[in-house]
Amino acid sequence: MSQNNYRPVSHVIFDLDGLLINSEIVFAKSIAILLKRYGVNDYSRELQERVLGMEVEKGIQVIIDETGIPITVQEFRLLEKDIYEDEMRRVELMPGAERLVKHLHRHRIPMAIATGSTVMSFEIKTARYRDFFRVGHNFHHIVMSRDDPEVERPKPHPDIYLAAARRFRPTPAQPDGCLVFEDSGLGVDGARAAGMQCVMVPDSRWPCRQQNATQILATLLDFRPELYGLPPFDD
Template sequence: MEPSLPAITHVIFDVDGLLLNTESLYTQTTERVVGQFGKQFTWELKLQQMGKKGSEAAADIVRSLDLPLTPEEYLEQSGRIWQQLFPTTELMPGAERLVRHLHRHGVPMALASGGGAPAFKLKTSRHGALFALFTHAVLASTEPEVTNGKPAPDVYQVAARRFAVPPARPENVLTFEDAPNGVLSARAAGMPCIMVPDPRMPEEMTRPATLVLTSLEHFRPEDFGLPPFEA
């Protein structure tokens, strides 16, 4: 962890793989689409596209696997599978406890995701009460103000500007991510970032993070000047 971090006044969370256990569902979807053409979706390719805008991730997959699809066709096929899978989405360990704790103590929270609005609605359909605690969500795939997806800083910068009372400085915003592209996005925006990576993540890809945890359950709010969890 970096020494003497500025006071944290706001928090921004990623969604997929951080709050919601959707990464396995995305993998299932991609495997089903590319498997039609005898292609294999590898962990290395997944690492490249995690956290990106949907259109950018789709273009990466189509190009890397030389699929006989346009990115738009790939997304159309994926969308039909998401309709089946995403309403089953579960929360990641520690996510609900942390979000409810910060809300209870009046810490403004927002979401910054590479996904789009239709998928977000499906993924959060079982968890509406929890996601209502966030002041706003910036969904890069359907947000015109986000010109560039992660790892560019746009989505975090837009999310910070949209707080009713914006943070004084980027350093006052604590971010949470699971993907390397997301960490790079938050850090490019000048914000400290806590990473909760997949256990398969190469260590060198976690180094830009301010702090790396194996689970949100292990986060100690008091280490960042936030109210500690009640006993």
């Protein structure tokens, strides 16, 4: 999209995994460890890319179907949880995440998180940065689609983004006034279906094939807020 086509926004919505925290790498490592227990020594890059951004249980079912391991989705989740809980204690924020969020917070730009996490998994993934992700501190609210009755369909459907927009207070945000940050193609598709602009920061492990993102950046460090009518960085 041409720079002239960027629209001013009033609210910002962030994805979590792979966008604010480097958790996708941790998930891949944990799944590879689990698969190895069942004699599958290669969690292929193709399969990793295929499930990126999928609703959790759907993605797990794809992995089970592709690898043929003899367990159910629920068994997979329990076994993987034991592995990734330990790994998540060392998870890092993505480059530029803290700078961008603190900048927008300082300028009183309302922000929310829209994630496919459950409440429990969100707590595990963000434990190292509890204050950063605390509701009412940097973020106005957090929508966790797996445990949210208002989110009937997962990404790439628009439900989670529309729910996030509705929950801003005192006035709900209009979709065309929201800017979404996503790392996955499914997330971008959902944000665009919601009528929102979407900045994509794709996983650098794979080539980016996305066609409908408003803007594609290598990292959040490359984002220029002023393109969307937001206060520019001071540095």
